[in-house]
Amino acid sequence: MAQYRRVSGSVGLITLQNPPVNALSASVRQGIVDSVKRALGDQKVKSVVICGQNGVFCGGADIREFGRQMSGPPLVPMIHDIEAANKPVVAAIEGSALGGGLELALGCHYRISHSKAVVYHCFIMTMSDQAKLGLPEVTLGLLPAAGGTQRLPRLIGVPAALNLITTGRHVTAAEALQLGILDHVTEHNTVDVAVKFALSVTGESLDGRRISSFSCAPLSDLDSLFEEAMLKVRSAARGAIAPVACVQAVRAAATLPYAQGMEREKELMATLFHSGQARALQYFFFAQRAVGRWSTPSGARWDTSQPRPVRKAAVIGLGTMGRGITVALAQAGLSVVAVETHAKQLMEATKAVPSMLKRGAVRGGTTIEPDSITYSQNLQAVADVDLVIEAVFEDMALKEKVFQQLSIICKPDTLLCTNTSSLDVDHLASQTRHPELVVGMHFFAPAHVMKLLEVVYGRRSSPAAVATAMQLGKKMGKVSVAVGNCRGFAGNRMLKRYLEQAFFLLEEGATPELVDRALEEFGFPMGVFRMSDLSGLDVGWRVRKADGLADTSLTGTSARVRQGCRYSPLGDLLCEHGRFGQKTGRGWYQYDKPGGRVAKSDPWLHNFLDEYRARHGLVPRCIDQQEVLERCLFVLINEGFQILEEGIAAGPEDIDAIYVFGYGWPRHRGGPMFYADMVGLERVVERLERYHQAHPDVPYLQPSGLLRRLVANGSPPIHKWRNVIKNRNSQL
Ligand code: NAI
Numbered sequence: 001m002a003q004y005r006r007v008s009g010s011v012g013l014i015t016l017q018n019p020p021v022n023a024l025s026a027s028v029r030q031g032i033v034d035s036v037k038r039a040l041g042d043q044k045v046k047s048v049v050i051c052g053q054n055g056v057f058c059g060g061a062d063i064r065e066f067g068r069q070m071s072g073p074p075l076v077p078m079i080h081d082i083e084a085a086n087k088p089v090v091a092a093i094e095g096s097a098l099g100g101g102l103e104l105a106l107g108c109h110y111r112i113s114h115s116k117a118v119v120y121h122c123f124i125m126t127m128s129d130q131a132k133l134g135l136p137e138v139t140l141g142l143l144p145a146a147g148g149t150q151r152l153p154r155l156i157g158v159p160a161a162l163n164l165i166t167t168g169r170h171v172t173a174a175e176a177l178q179l180g181i182l183d184h185v186t187e188h189n190t191v192d193v194a195v196k197f198a199l200s201v202t203g204e205s206l207d208g209r210r211i212s213s214f215s216c217a218p219l220s221d222l223d224s225l226f227e228e229a230m231l232k233v234r235s236a237a238r239g240a241i242a243p244v245a246c247v248q249a250v251r252a253a254a255t256l257p258y259a260q261g262m263e264r265e266k267e268l269m270a271t272l273f274h275s276g277q278a279r280a281l282q283y284f285f286f287a288q289r290a291v292g293r294w295s296t297p298s299g300a301r302w303d304t305s306q307p308r309p310v311r312k313a314a315v316i317g318l319g320t321m322g323r324g325i326t327v328a329l330a331q332a333g334l335s336v337v338a339v340e341t342h343a344k345q346l347m348e349a350t351k352a353v354p355s356m357l358k359r360g361a362v363r364g365g366t367t368i369e370p371d372s373i374t375y376s377q378n379l380q381a382v383a384d385v386d387l388v389i390e391a392v393f394e395d396m397a398l399k400e401k402v403f404q405q406l407s408i409i410c411k412p413d414t415l416l417c418t419n420t421s422s423l424d425v426d427h428l429a430s431q432t433r434h435p436e437l438v439v440g441m442h443f444f445a446p447a448h449v450m451k452l453l454e455v456v457y458g459r460r461s462s463p464a465a466v467a468t469a470m471q472l473g474k475k476m477g478k479v480s481v482a483v484g485n486c487r488g489f490a491g492n493r494m495l496k497r498y499l500e501q502a503f504f505l506l507e508e509g510a511t512p513e514l515v516d517r518a519l520e521e522f523g524f525p526m527g528v529f530r531m532s533d534l535s536g537l538d539v540g541w542r543v544r545k546a547d548g549l550a551d552t553s554l555t556g557t558s559a560r561v562r563q564g565c566r567y568s569p570l571g572d573l574l575c576e577h578g579r580f581g582q583k584t585g586r587g588w589y590q591y592d593k594p595g596g597r598v599a600k601s602d603p604w605l606h607n608f609l610d611e612y613r614a615r616h617g618l619v620p621r622c623i624d625q626q627e628v629l630e631r632c633l634f635v636l637i638n639e640g641f642q643i644l645e646e647g648i649a650a651g652p653e654d655i656d657a658i659y660v661f662g663y664g665w666p667r668h669r670g671g672p673m674f675y676a677d678m679v680g681l682e683r684v685v686e687r688l689e690r691y692h693q694a695h696p697d698v699p700y701l702q703p704s705g706l707l708r709r710l711v712a713n714g715s716p717p718i719h720k721w722r723n724v725i726k727n728r729n730s731q732l
Helices: 026-041 075-084 100-107 136-140 148-156 158-167 173-179 190-200 222-237 242-255 258-273 276-290 320-331 343-364 396-409 425-429 463-475 491-508 512-522 528-535 537-546 556-560 570-576 603-615 625-646 652-663 672-679 681-694 705-712 718-731
Strands: 002-007 011-016 047-052 089-093 096-098 110-114 119-121 124-126 132-134 170-172 184-186 312-316 335-339 373-376 387-390 415-418 438-443 452-457 479-484
Touching (some): 002 026, 011 026, 011 190, 026 047, 089 100, 089 190, 096 100, 100 132, 100 148, 110 173, 110 190, 132 173, 136 158, 148 158, 148 242, 148 258, 158 242, 170 173, 173 184, 222 242, 242 276, 258 276, 276 652, 276 672, 312 320, 320 335, 320 343, 320 387, 320 438, 343 373, 387 396, 396 415, 425 438, 438 463, 452 463, 452 652, 479 652, 491 512, 491 528, 491 570, 491 603, 491 625, 491 652, 512 528, 512 625, 528 537, 537 570, 570 603, 625 652, 625 672, 625 681, 625 718, 672 681, 672 718
Parallel strands (some): 011 047, 047 089, 089 110, 096 132, 110 184, 312 335, 312 387, 387 415, 452 479
Antiparallel strands (some): 002 011, 119 124, 132 170, 438 452
């Protein structure tokens, strides 16, 4: 809806009303069309102001209407009519003008927004309470198709418009003013200022105010500018088509008259609108929200569990993870006690953490008080904290001891969290006096950068403990996903299957280059072998040794079998050669020096693989990209179904969020479970069965029970899977 009233005698004030963000639903569009008509037809009205209720201008299209039959007046002619009006129309932008909201504002003759004063603190500029503007359609697999790609470049020039449209980046009012999107910013009430402004421009000519009549500012070498832009976008997009279409649409703005440019924008949008990628990105948009509405098999839920306040937290162990977690906690405004027993590590951390904080502050334009962190070598320093995150070595005996001590030192209601990546959270809980206050908070490296947090609830974790960890994660800017306690939780458990298949493919004749290329073309930022080299091959080796798996003294057939299943010792053998990846300058690839970043093909490795195959009587065969993708991805997906079946993750959205935010799964493919839905569950089953027939010694190639049951239920779409999972649980 839109409310219309006349104010200050001659200003028609149109207020968009559709909480929470005044999205442009059919009824809002109808309200705007009616109000504009009324204002233009009323002789007493000399100018018009458009604003939104509750301090938000407009958050854009109503995404809930996507995929439904189009109803109500379309956006393009609505905006066109506003621009063509013979009375000045002013957009009063509070809160946000995003997507269709900004396109609406671009159709107005003037744009005014609010921005608080700039504050300088410790030489770092902070701006708060500012409106945000942007065209984020690209993040949903679309482009701004209500003239956004045609008006913005005409207003602010091609390079700046390309940047905003291809990234979907939001800008503050201050930046928007600098770019020329806004005519004016104010610290006062935006609507009042806009009304006064509207009165002041009454009767003025609007000839120079209609953006569609502008030409893009001329550029000396348009062709090379667009070539460069296309190259940049293609390399960042990892196969996503929307950013490419955005460049094409902006090119139309720069080279064609407005009306033809609009036609091109429409054509490009039509292609995107029906693409699988737009479906995937829109699914993922909702999936991210769904993970916040967590539940556990014991019945604890997001809406019935009360999180506890956490003002002071402690981090135990200041290695790779502990430092990142300390930074992320401080950035979230908590006071932090950072404990490290080894003096040298402590000393290094006291230098590294402040510099990480400083870099983050410069990037984010904020300030952090460095004295919000205190360092100590003594665990007693955590006596008064509300929550502890343990990040010591991955060693159960050590962690047991730390939890026993924490249980004595901390207040009785302190939450005790572990950052373990695979150990049993229930066992750690059993070491404490209050096992209901123990949960896993599994961050990903680097912990102050990576968005994912797995919150691992144990058998006895209280709903309040889970809610507190989930909320703290959110406060730290993470996407928190609640998962059950099992080896590797959700993410690493699935990853294990994926890694194993990659090793098997090498045994059968593939090379790291071939496997990585297939995965990178699929959209991962790095293939499995380049990624392993980056993380360090020794990490997994240590875990396999602890599990009694990494025994390279075995010969003959037993060298490649563990517990009756196929096993590849390739990773263990590489580690025995001292090849730990980038850190040693050698791994699955070679690097120019230890710590080098550029992976180069390594003839030594290829020889090593040849000798290995010969030693084990493996005849190499030709492996194509399709097999690489199916073997690596379908087995990971199959484990995902198993995780859903066991209730370790509550729904497919949880797994998809984990994989996109923690493991580089390309967002435009929606996550592994959405991908399975797109490929077709029957096909996934058929391929898994075929591979299982070929490799009967790999039991987890057998399709999981849930996957088979979904197929037996007619392969319902992903949003209906929870029903099938629920039915299954109720039968247990
Ligand atoms: P790290 O080896 O870099 O750091 C561990 C730190 O703990 C060391 O500085 C060590 O001196 C300190 N420490 C050992 N005993 C201590 C004690 N009793 N009190 C205080 N400090 C103590 O290890 P990293 O990589 O940071 O891993 C820590 C935990 O995080 C492990 O459980 C690991 O599985 C988990 N993790 C690691 C990830 C990674 O990518 N490195 C990712 C996610 C989880």
